[in-house]
Each structure stands twice: as structure tokens, then as C-alpha cells.
Amino acid sequence: MTEQLSNRVDQLANDLHRQGRVDELELELKKLSPDSLETHEQETWWHFYGITAFQGGRDQDALERFKEALKRFPESGQIRFSLGQQYLRTGDTEKAFKLFRNSLFPEISSAFALAEARYAYLWSRYDDGLTFIRPIFDAYKQVKILDDHFLYIRELPFFSRWWQHMAVFSVLSGDFQELETLTSLAMSTCCDYDFEHLQTELNAYRKYDPELLIPALEDQLRNLSKSNFPSGHTRMSIAVAKSRATTNLQAAEAFLSQIVVAEHDFAWLEDIRTLAMAEAADRFGDTEQENNLIENFLQRQPLLFEPDIALRFHLLKYQEKLKPRVTEQYLLATSPT
Numbered sequence: 001m002t003e004q005l006s007n008r009v010d011q012l013a014n015d016l017h018r019q020g021r022v023d024e025l026e027l028e029l030k031k032l033s034p035d036s037l038e039t040h041e042q043e044t045w046w047h048f049y050g051i052t053a054f055q056g057g058r059d060q061d062a063l064e065r066f067k068e069a070l071k072r073f074p075e076s077g078q079i080r081f082s083l084g085q086q087y088l089r090t091g092d093t094e095k096a097f098k099l100f101r102n103s104l105f106p107e108i109s110s111a112f113a114l115a116e117a118r119y120a121y122l123w124s125r126y127d128d129g130l131t132f133i134r135p136i137f138d139a140y141k142q143v144k145i146l147d148d149h150f151l152y153i154r155e156l157p158f159f160s161r162w163w164q165h166m167a168v169f170s171v172l173s174g175d176f177q178e179l180e181t182l183t184s185l186a187m188s189t190c191c192d193y194d195f196e197h198l199q200t201e202l203n204a205y206r207k208y209d210p211e212l213l214i215p216a217l218e219d220q221l222r223n224l225s226k227s228n229f230p231s232g233h234t235r236m237s238i239a240v241a242k243s244r245a246t247t248n249l250q251a252a253e254a255f256l257s258q259i260v261v262a263e264h265d266f267a268w269l270e271d272i273r274t275l276a277m278a279e280a281a282d283r284f285g286d287t288e289q290e291n292n293l294i295e296n297f298l299q300r301q302p303l304l305f306e307p308d309i310a311l312r313f314h315l316l317k318y319q320e321k322l323k324p325r326v327t328e329q330y331l332l333a334t335s336p337t
Contacts (some may be wrong), residue, residue: 009037009044026052043073050082054089062086077107081116088119091331097128105135110157117165121307122327126173133165137182146186146193159186159193164308167205171316176206210241210314217241232265240276240313252280271300272313279318294322302326 009032016025025048034045046069053062066083073079084099096119105113113132120129139156140146146159163183170179183202187195197216204212217238224231239259243252256276261269278293304326310316 005038005040007041007044009041009048013048026056043069043076043079046072047076047079047082050079050086054082054086059086059089063090077103078109078112081108081112085115085119089330093123097123097125101128101131104132106139110136110139110155114157114161114165118303118306121168121172122303122323122330124172124323126169129169130166130178133162136162137186140186141189144190146190150192159190161308163198164201164311167201168307168311168316171205171208171311172320176202205311208317210244214238214241230262230264230266232259232261232269235259236261236269236272237313240272240315243276243280244314246280249280249284249286252284253277256280268301268305271297271305272309272315274300275305275315275318276313279315282318282321298322298326298329302329 009029012028012032013022013025016022016028029045029049029052032045034042037045046065050062050065050069053059053065063083063086066079066086069079070076070083080099080103084096084103087093087099088096100116100119103112103116113136116132117129120126120132136157139154140151140159140162143150143154143156145151148158151158163179163186166179166182170176180202183198186193187198200213200216204210217234221231221234221238224234236259239255243255246252246255256273259269259273261267261273274293274297278290278297281287281290281293304310304319304322305313305315307316310319
């Protein structure tokens with residue numbers, strides 16, 4: 001019921017966002033007396049008070065503020081999530097994941113749940129990753145309709161994105177039983193989704209063979225060519241899949257370099273190209289080129305690609321090579337000097 005009540009702190013934050021004055025939120029919060037607010041507004045005040053320190057890179061301040069917030073509102077899932085995230089930033093991994101395990105959807109938003117899953121991916125905690133996203137499936141079973149727009153207006157992640165997160169943890173753990181069970185259940189209880197393609201994806205990821213997806217992707221590309229929808233995403237996915245089947249570095253680079261990322265395509269497709277070329281250089285033993293490409297990639301994607309994107313572009317297992325470096329740099333970047 002709390003989210004249905006008027007919330008002056010939320011309104012303040014929304015007004016500042018619309019006016020392009022987000023950097024003034026902390027100052028404006030300090031002008032309010034938390035004790036003069038309603039209980040649900042106090043919870044929001046303390047949460048935002050911690051977030052302003054977090055966003056300002058003041059990790060110790062953020063940690064203390066979120067700890068105080070949780071002391072005052074121990075039942076708040078969003079505060080538990082934020083404190084867990086802050087513990088992760090300050091190097092206390094066990095405390096972080098303990099809080100995440102006690103901050104699950106629908107108590108927290110699906111966006112927070114997917115953020116927890118990304119942390120679980122980066123720190124190779126695959127059981128935790130499944131724990132964080134598993135409850136979202138109950139919402140899909142309840143609504144039954146998996147159309148993207150239908151889910152979006154209900155603040156649920158696209159089913160494809162959720163399913164690919166499940167597939168990530170299945171691929172990395174080597175255990176596909178739960179993914180297969182939930183896929184079958186979705187097919188029998190839900191509608192408005194391309195389940196035939198889903199089966200193709202499941203087979204390709206189970207075998208970790210991107211070539212199995214090429215025919216379906218090429219069909220998708222032909223359909224896109226008949227419309228005005230951007231096709232760079234599909235073209236790059238095909239190019240990466242084909243590059244994986246080559247027998248030399250030059251052939252792999254030829255597939256990857258021929259894709260033009262248009263203005264209306266996702267800009268991060270260029271980073272996909274960079275990472276795919278690094279993977280090819282690794283595969284064919286060109287260590288110097290690989291290291292140069294990795295440096296360029298990490299400057300633009302310091303936390304790697306989100307796990308579902310890495311999976312879709314067949315780069316999930318290659319990112320495993322980079323994860324230790326990324327988590328180490330993450331802690332170095334937030335440790336006190």
C-alpha cells in the first residue's frame with residue numbers, strides 16, 4: 001500500500017530530475033526534516049540520502065547512511081539492496097550477498113533483482129544468481145502473456161531477457177535442468193511468445209554452439225530488411241557466430257569488420273566487435289593484439305557486458321577470462337586511498 005500514498009520526497013526527486021537538477025538532491029534533502037515526514041516518506045528520504053553519497057563516489061558516507069537507514073527501516077527491501085551494493089563496493093562480499101538474498105522480487109523491483117543477478121555473475125555466485133531472478137517467473141505465470149509491451153507497462157523485464165539470465169547461470173554451472181523445466185512450463189502456461197525460437201536458443205546454449213542460431217538469425221534479418229527497424233544487433237550477432245567457425249584470425253576479423261554500426265543502432269555494438277576480436281585473437285594465439293583490444297574494451301565497459309548480452313553474442317565464456325581483473329579493479333576503484 002505504501003507505494004500508493006503521496007510521497008513528497010519522491011516528488012522532490014522527480015521534479016529535480018525533470019528540471020535537470022539531480023545534482024542538487026542532497027542539498028534539497030537536507031532542507032527537509034525527516035522527522036516531519038510520514039513514515040513511508042522517511043524511508044524514501046533515508047534511501048535517497050544514501051544514494052546521493054553513492055552517486056557522488058563517497059563510499060564511506062554511503063555505507064554509513066545506508067546502515068543507519070536499515071537500522072531505522074529493517075523491513076525495507078530497497079534499503080537492504082542498496083546497503084548490500086555498498087558492502088560490495090567496500091569489499092565485504094559476504095555481507096553484500098547475505099543482504100541480497102534477503103532482498104528478493106517482488107519486495108524489490110525487477111530492475112534491482114537483475115542488478116543483483118549481474119553482481120552474482122561478476123562474482124561467480126551462480127546459485128545466488130538463480131535465487132535472485134527465480135521469483136520473477138511467478139509473475140510471468142500469473143500474467144501468462146509474454147508480449148514485450150504487455151510486460152513493460154507492468155514493470156516486468158522482457159521474458160527473453162529474464163530467460164537469458166537463467167541460461168547464463170545454466171551455461172556457467174553446467175546444469176540445465178531448471179532452465180529446461182521452466183522453459184517447458186512457460187510453453188504450457190503462457191502465450192504471445194516465439195517458443196520455437198526459444199527452443200532453438202536452448203539447444204544452442206546447451207551445446208554452446210552459436211552456429212546453431214545462424215539460420216534463425218538470418219530469417220530474422222530478412223524480416224527486418226522488409227521494415228525500417230535497426231538491424232545492426234542481428235547483423236553483429238550473425239557475424240560473431242560466423243567468426244567463431246573460422247580457422248584463422250584474418251577470416252574471423254573479416255566477418256567482424258564488415259558490419260557497419262549505423263547511427264540508429266546501439267552504440268555498444270562497437271564494443272561487441274572489440275570483444276569478439278579479442279576473443280578471436282585469444283583463440284588464434286595473438287596475445288599482443290588481444291591485450292590491446294581488452295584494454296580498449298574495458299575502458300568503455302569496465303563491468304563487462306551484462307550477462308544476457310554476453311550470452312546473446314556468444315561471448316559469455318570469453319568474459320570469464322576477464323572477470324577476475326574486473327572484480328579486482330572494482331574493489332581498487334572504491335577502496336580508500
